[in-house]
Amino acid sequence: MNTGLRITTFAAALAATFGAAYGVGQGVGPVVADNPPKHEGEHTRPAPEGKKGGGHAGHDTPPAGGLQISEGGYTLDLQTPRVTAGEQADLRFTVRDAGGRAVTAYQREHDKELHLIVASRDLATYRHLHPTRAADGTWSTPVDLPRAGGYRVFADFTPAGKDAENLTLGADLAASGPYQARQLPPESTTARVDGYEVRLTGALRPGKAGELKLKVSRDGKPVTDLQPYLGAYGHLVALRSGDLAYLHVHPNGEPGDGTTRPGPDISFTATAPSSGSYRLFLDFRHDGKVHTAAFTARAGGAAPESATPEGHADDGHGH
Structure with a gap:
C-alpha cells in the first residue's frame, strides 16, 4: 500500500471512530472513563461483627472506596455495562480473583454476602440492591433506572477466608436515553x-x-x-x-x-x-x-443552621 493510500485509510478509520463515539455520547449522556482514578491507599476495613463502632470508618483517615474496579487481587466484572432508562433490565456481574476465576465463597456481613449500590453520577438516583448468586459465581438482580446518564455500581463484600478483608469495587454503568443533568441538592439537616x-x-x-x-x-x-x-x-x-x-x-x-x-x-x-x-x-x-x-x-464546612427539608433519593430504590 502506498503512503498516500495508507494516510487516507487511517483518516477514514479515525473519523469513523470519533463518529461512533459521538453517537454513543448522544444516546447515553456523559461518558465515564474506563479506568477510574486510583484512590489514595487501601479501603478502610470494618470492625469485627458485634463490636461497637463497627463499619468502614474504623481508622482516623480512611481513604475513599469504590474508585477502583480491581483491588487486592479481585476484580468486578460487570457483564451489563449498559441498560435503557425507564426499562427493567437484568444486571449481571461476577467478582473474579487474581487468576480470573469467579469467586463463589463469601463471608456474610450484615445479613448478606454482598451489598450492591447503584448511584447516578449526579447523585439524584440511588439503589441499594440485593442480588442473588448462581452456583458459578454470577450475581444478578433486576434494576430499573429512571433517567439516562452515567451511573456507578458498587460491590461491597468480603471474600471467604481467615485473613480476607472487606473490599468495595466500582464499575461504570450507562443508561441510554435523553439525558439531562441535575444539580446536587443543597445542604440540609x-x-x-x-x-x-x-x-x-x-x-x-x-x-x-x-x-x-x-x-x-x-x-x-x-x-x-x-x-x-x-x-x-x-x-x-x-x-x-x-x-x-x-x-x-x-x-x-x-x-x-x-x-x-x-x-x-x-x-x-x-x-x-x-x-x-x-x-x-x-x-x-x-x-x-x-x-x-x-x-x-x-x-470541612459548618452545617447549615436551618434548611428546607428535602425528600428521599429520586423515585426511591429497590431492596
Whole structure:
C-alpha cells in the first residue's frame, strides 16, 4: 500500500471512530472513563461483627472506596455495562480473583454476602440492591433506572477466608436515553420521606472520626419501634460528589446488644476521606417497609443552621 493510500485509510478509520463515539455520547449522556482514578491507599476495613463502632470508618483517615474496579487481587466484572432508562433490565456481574476465576465463597456481613449500590453520577438516583448468586459465581438482580446518564455500581463484600478483608469495587454503568443533568441538592439537616421526618445532627469531618446521629419521627412523634434491617436499625452510605467515592458506615451498636434502642436515634461513626460535598443515604425499616432518607452534607464546612427539608433519593430504590 502506498503512503498516500495508507494516510487516507487511517483518516477514514479515525473519523469513523470519533463518529461512533459521538453517537454513543448522544444516546447515553456523559461518558465515564474506563479506568477510574486510583484512590489514595487501601479501603478502610470494618470492625469485627458485634463490636461497637463497627463499619468502614474504623481508622482516623480512611481513604475513599469504590474508585477502583480491581483491588487486592479481585476484580468486578460487570457483564451489563449498559441498560435503557425507564426499562427493567437484568444486571449481571461476577467478582473474579487474581487468576480470573469467579469467586463463589463469601463471608456474610450484615445479613448478606454482598451489598450492591447503584448511584447516578449526579447523585439524584440511588439503589441499594440485593442480588442473588448462581452456583458459578454470577450475581444478578433486576434494576430499573429512571433517567439516562452515567451511573456507578458498587460491590461491597468480603471474600471467604481467615485473613480476607472487606473490599468495595466500582464499575461504570450507562443508561441510554435523553439525558439531562441535575444539580446536587443543597445542604440540609432534615429529610422527609414517605411521611417520616429524619433530622441529622453532627458533621462529617475530613480525616477525623465524628458521630452522625439521625432521629426518625412520624406525625411529629419520635419513632421508637424501628425494625432491624441488615442486622441493624439503620444503614448509611455516603458518596462524595464529583467522583462518587464510597464511604459505607454501619451504626454504633446493634439490635439485641442490650444497649442499642430501636429509635428514634440511630448513631454512626464516620470519617470523611477529604473535604467536599457528600450525599448521605439512610435506609431504615418501620412497619415492615424500608425507607430511604437522603441528605447533602459538607465535610470541612459548618452545617447549615436551618434548611428546607428535602425528600428521599429520586423515585426511591429497590431492596
